[in-house]
Amino acid sequence: MDLGDGGYRMKAWILRSLRKGIVTTKFPAGKNEAVSPWSTIPVYRSGDRNPYCPSSAIKDGSVTHGSCISCGMCFPNFEPSMDVHTSQSGKVIRELGKSIKIYAIDSGSCGACNLEIMSLSSPQYDGTRLGITFTNTPRQADALMISGVLTEGMREALLRAYDSMAEPRAVFATGACAISGGILGKSVSTILNTDVIVPGCPPDPFVIIDSIQKLRGRQ
Amino acid sequence: MSQPARIFLDDGEGTTLSRFSETPVHGPVESNPAGNVESSIHPVGTKLTLFPYGPSTGGLVESVYFDILTYGEKIENVSYDHTFKNRSIRVTGLTPREGLLRLERLNGVHSASYSTLFCDAAERAAGLDIPEEVKLARVAMMELERISSHLFVASRLTGGASQNIAHMNILLIRENLLRIIAARFGHRYFFGTNKPGGLARSVDLDGIDSDIEKISEEYGEILNTLLDSRIFIDRLDRTAIIAGEESAGPAMRACGISVDGRQFHPYYKDLSFRCVTWGGGDSLSRFIVRSHEIAESARLIRQVTSKVLRIRESSEDFPPVNDSQAGGFMETPSGDASIILRFKENRISRFSLASPSQYNMRAFSRSMKGNTFADFLFGFESLGIWISEMGDIA
Numbered sequence: 001m002d003l004g005d006g007g008y009r010m011k012a013w014i015l016r017s018l019r020k021g022i023v024t025t026k027f028p029a030g031k032n033e034a035v036s037p038w039s040t041i042p043v044y045r046s047g048d049r050n051p052y053c054p055s056s057a058i059k060d061g062s063v064t065h066g067s068c069i070s071c072g073m074c075f076p077n078f079e080p081s082m083d084v085h086t087s088q089s090g091k092v093i094r095e096l097g098k099s100i101k102i103y104a105i106d107s108g109s110c111g112a113c114n115l116e117i118m119s120l121s122s123p124q125y126d127g128t129r130l131g132i133t134f135t136n137t138p139r140q141a142d143a144l145m146i147s148g149v150l151t152e153g154m155r156e157a158l159l160r161a162y163d164s165m166a167e168p169r170a171v172f173a174t175g176a177c178a179i180s181g182g183i184l185g186k187s188v189s190t191i192l193n194t195d196v197i198v199p200g201c202p203p204d205p206f207v208i209i210d211s212i213q214k215l216r217g218r219q
Numbered sequence: 220m221s222q223p224a225r226i227f228l229d230d231g232e233g234t235t236l237s238r239f240s241e242t243p244v245h246g247p248v249e250s251n252p253a254g255n256v257e258s259s260i261h262p263v264g265t266k267l268t269l270f271p272y273g274p275s276t277g278g279l280v281e282s283v284y285f286d287i288l289t290y291g292e293k294i295e296n297v298s299y300d301h302t303f304k305n306r307s308i309r310v311t312g313l314t315p316r317e318g319l320l321r322l323e324r325l326n327g328v329h330s331a332s333y334s335t336l337f338c339d340a341a342e343r344a345a346g347l348d349i350p351e352e353v354k355l356a357r358v359a360m361m362e363l364e365r366i367s368s369h370l371f372v373a374s375r376l377t378g379g380a381s382q383n384i385a386h387m388n389i390l391l392i393r394e395n396l397l398r399i400i401a402a403r404f405g406h407r408y409f410f411g412t413n414k415p416g417g418l419a420r421s422v423d424l425d426g427i428d429s430d431i432e433k434i435s436e437e438y439g440e441i442l443n444t445l446l447d448s449r450i451f452i453d454r455l456d457r458t459a460i461i462a463g464e465e466s467a468g469p470a471m472r473a474c475g476i477s478v479d480g481r482q483f484h485p486y487y488k489d490l491s492f493r494c495v496t497w498g499g500g501d502s503l504s505r506f507i508v509r510s511h512e513i514a515e516s517a518r519l520i521r522q523v524t525s526k527v528l529r530i531r532e533s534s535e536d537f538p539p540v541n542d543s544q545a546g547g548f549m550e551t552p553s554g555d556a557s558i559i560l561r562f563k564e565n566r567i568s569r570f571s572l573a574s575p576s577q578y579n580m581r582a583f584s585r586s587m588k589g590n591t592f593a594d595f596l597f598g599f600e601s602l603g604i605w606i607s608e609m610g611d612i613a
Contacts (some may be wrong), residue, residue, distance in 0.1 A: 012444050013384040036401040040413055054320055066580060071320055071417060072411035078603060080405075084283035105275050106282045108304045109434055111607045112327030112408045114280050119397075122390035136277025157275045167562065183320055184306050203329065 006030040024126045025206075028213050032084050032206040033124075038070045039200040039207070042078035042085045046200040050079040055176070055183050057155075067123035071203035084204060085219075087211030089196045093168045096142050098218045102172075103141035104166075107158055107188055109148025112202040114176040120150055133213055141198070143215070145169045146194075149177040149185030162192055170195040170215050175202050225256045227556045230545075230571035236546040236557050239483045241343070243559045250612040266290045274303035278596065280375075281606040289592065297587040297595075299580060305610040310570045315341045315415040315537055318567050319469060326574070326608040327408050328368060331360035332551035333608075334413040339486075341415045347541040349533075353417045354486045357528040359424060360409055362516040363551070366431070367396050368552035369439065369469075369509040369516075370601065374508055375447065375600040380454040388441050392434050397494045399430050417533025428524040430519075435517035442510045458590055459598025461582040464501055467575035468554025469512060470582060470602050472486045472496045472592035480550030490522050502594075502601035509550035509603070516603035553603040574608040 025033055041063050047059035051074045057067035058074055065086055089091065104117050118128035120134075127133065136140050138161040145157065162171065173194040176182040182201065197210040213219050228236040234243045273284040282304040289294040308325060310318040321328045322337040335357045342349055366483065370393040377386040397407045404412045405420055412419060445451050463474025472495060479494045481487045495511040497504040544561040554575025561569035579602045586598055 008445060009447055013388075016388065016440070016444075019386065020391070034398045036397075036405075036407040038406045039401075054317060059380060059542060069320070069324075070403065070406065070410050073316075075420070103277065104306060106280075108306045109281070109607065110327030110330075111281060111605055112324075112326040112330070112410075114319065115328060116407075118280070119390075122394045123387050124391065124394045134277065148304065149306055151304050151306055153305060154274065157282070157303070177324075182324075183307060184324060201324075202408065204407070 008030065008196070017118070022178065023123050023127065025124055027206055028210060028219070035082055035084055035206060036204045037080040037082060038072045039202060039204045040082050040084065041065050041068055041199055042074055043081040044197070045077060045079045046079045049077070050109055064180075066173070066197050068178060068181070068184050068199060068201065069176045077136040084206040085210050087198045087203075087207055087214060089194060089214040091170065091195050092217040093103060093142075093170060095168055096219045097131075097218060098187060099133070099147045100135055100142050100212060100216060101140055102143045102145050102212075103138040103161065104145045104147070105133055105138075105158060105161055106153075107146050107148045107154040107178065108185060109110035109177060113177070114206055116149065116202040117174060117208060120208060125205050125209065127173045127209070130209070130213070132209075133183035138164045138215040139166075140167055143170070143172055144193075145172040145174050145214075146178045146188050147174045149181050150190060151185065154178045157190065158188065172211065172215075174198045175200060177201070220516055223360070224232070228559060228571055228573040230559045230569055231600055232569065234544075234559055236548075236559050238557070239480055239555065240547050241340075241548065243544060264511065267295060269348070274300075283606045286509065287592075287595070292591045294587045294590050294592065296597070299584055301580065301606050301609045306607060306609065308612040311567050311613060313407050313567050314565060315562075315567070318570070319415060321412075321466070321612070323410050325572075325612060326551075326605045327410070328371070328449055328605060329364060329407040329553065330549045330606070331357070331364040331412070332549050333367050333556065334409065335361060335560055336547055336549035337560070338413050338415050339543040339549070340558055341537075341562075343542070343547070344543040344545035344562055345415075345538050346418060346543075346561055347538060349417055352527040352530050353533070355527050356418055356424070357413065358486050358490065360404065360412065362430070362519045362523075363396070363400055364409065364518045365552040366434065367393060367400070369513050371535055372509055372600060372603050373438075375507065376502070376597060377451070377453065379596045379600060380451050382445065382451050383447065385445050387453075389438070390439050396431075396434055398534050399427065402576075414533065416535060416537045416539075418530055419532060421532045422529070422530045423528065424524050425528045428521040431517045431520050435514050436447045438513055452503065454593075455506055455597055455601065456500045456501060457499075458594040459583065459586040459601065460499070460501045461586045465578055465603050466602075467578045467583040468504055468550065468552070468603070469508045470505055470579050471554065472499075473508045474496065475547040480548055481554035490521050502597040505601040541565065544569070553579065553605060564579055570613055575603045575607070576609050579604050580609065
């Protein structure tokens with residue numbers, strides 16, 4: 001059979017994909033294969049229980065999840081927990097159990113949270129296997145996933161995006177900047193009720209998946 | 220051959236820094252093409268339509284607003300406003316360590332480059348000579364970051380061109396790379412790895428060169444198959460052609476200008492790499508330059524690991540620094556960035572920064588005339604513009 005140029009190219013792609021085998025994680029049913037250590041919330045190890053913390057996240061040996069900026073300056077008194085289940089959801093929307101459409105919005109981020117959210121589309125995470133997809137308009141979205149501090153310029157865009165969403169809807173504050181303002185500004189919770197907080201700077205993709213599952217009551 | 224514009228950084232108090240220089244001088248500013256918001260909108264004629272795009276849309280990674288003046292399919296003019304997500308980052312009045320935390324988060328995707336730029340200038344202002352192995356570790360960080368950033372741009376271009384299998388393969392190897400970085404440096408984006416005076420945590424590079432070599436080879440295979448695809452080539456070829464003189468980084472080198480900040484930076488003085496250039500100045504040339512730079516970065520990492528494998532964290536405190544200033548530059552994955560840093564009583568008393576995206580955004584805006592709507596994404600993404608680094612910081 002004459003495959004032509006296009007045919008041989010397609011064959012090369014298919015062979016390459018077959019050679020790879022299955023690369024997608026079994027998480028959340030199985031264990032996460034990797035994690036960005038310092039993006040996880042630190043835990044007390046030894047020595048000073050109140051070491052210097054630039055975002056005042058540490059008090060008496062415990063860490064406020066939404067304030068930690070993953071700088072590692074608390075080391076060696078604290079060390080990464082390697083825990084990817086640190087997100088918190090204030091509500092459960094079971095109707096989104098099979099499918100959730102997310103609109104990601106950057107209210108003033110450094111870009112890292114944006115890329116970690118987008119990572120859910122990469123083959124290792126494959127959000128679609130869990131019914132997680134991204135939409136290009138908030139009108140079709142079930143959830144608003146906000147990254148970055150609240151900037152004056154994005155205030156109206158955020159509120160208009162939220163207002164255009166249908167019920168049931170949820171708001172994710174993704175990363176320390178969105179949750180608490182971190183060290184760079186104000187939290188988005190000053191203008192919107194945030195239903196889910198996804199800690200980390202930026203949160204590891206496994207933490208983001210875990211947070212979505214919590215909102216859907218699938219944990 | 221064209222030469223890059225002599226772009227100056229002006230700190231607003233009469234101190235300037237020429238391109239690829241570490242020595243700020245007190246004198247007049249000759250030209251400063253960066254940092255201006257292109258906010259003027261051409262008058263709408265009878266056949267022209269103004270198409271607003273942004274500031275938030277699923278098609279863009281970051282928040283930015285465009286006014287696209289068009290008559291049907293063709294674009295007449297693109298003006299932009301990058302200030303929607305401006306965070307107004309303040310570093311003056313902070314200690315070097317506190318300032319570094321802000322620099323790391325100026326552009327989190329290029330955090331290794333910006334943190335190294337800051338630390339290097341702070342160390343020179345303090346008269347601190349750091350060990351060679353720390354400089355090499357920083358080079359490894361920046362080259363890993365370059366590969367990651369270039370792979371991200373390649374993923375945006377292949378995704379935009381509906382080359383879905385290539386797109387997924389590139390996302391796959393980029394994620395593998397991020398996991399390697401996390402395992403070696405403790406963070407997928409190098410946050411908290413650098414510190415003024417050295418490294419904040421110990422780094423083990425043993426075996427990383429072969430891991431990166433595999434990623435580079437794998438990308439090389441993808442690239443070869445992609446360049447065989449007429450459909451992909453047609454989407455990028457002759458779109459968003461820029462004049463290189465007022466651009467930076469791979470965008471400038473894709474105009475045939477053989478200039479790379481690493482050629483002049485002391486960190487790279489004992490390392491060799493090929494300055495990748497291509498002709499044409501279009502989206503395809505920029506894609507090709509980035510693609511070949513991935514292999515060059517892998518080569519640099521191999522050279523680093525032949526010199527040093529384990530680098531210990533620096534335990535010494537950063538020395539007090541008073542009434543001192545330094546300039547600096549660094550070739551980030553999107554092009555060269557420059558800073559002027561001044562200290563008084565161990566605090567940052569003055570800070571100025573010029574980022575490559577300021578130049579490349581202007582180049583993008585100018586390049587769009589005569590292109591079609593479908594070309595917009597390829598023009599923008601191929602330039603590797605990061606809106607976060609265009610915000611004001613002082």
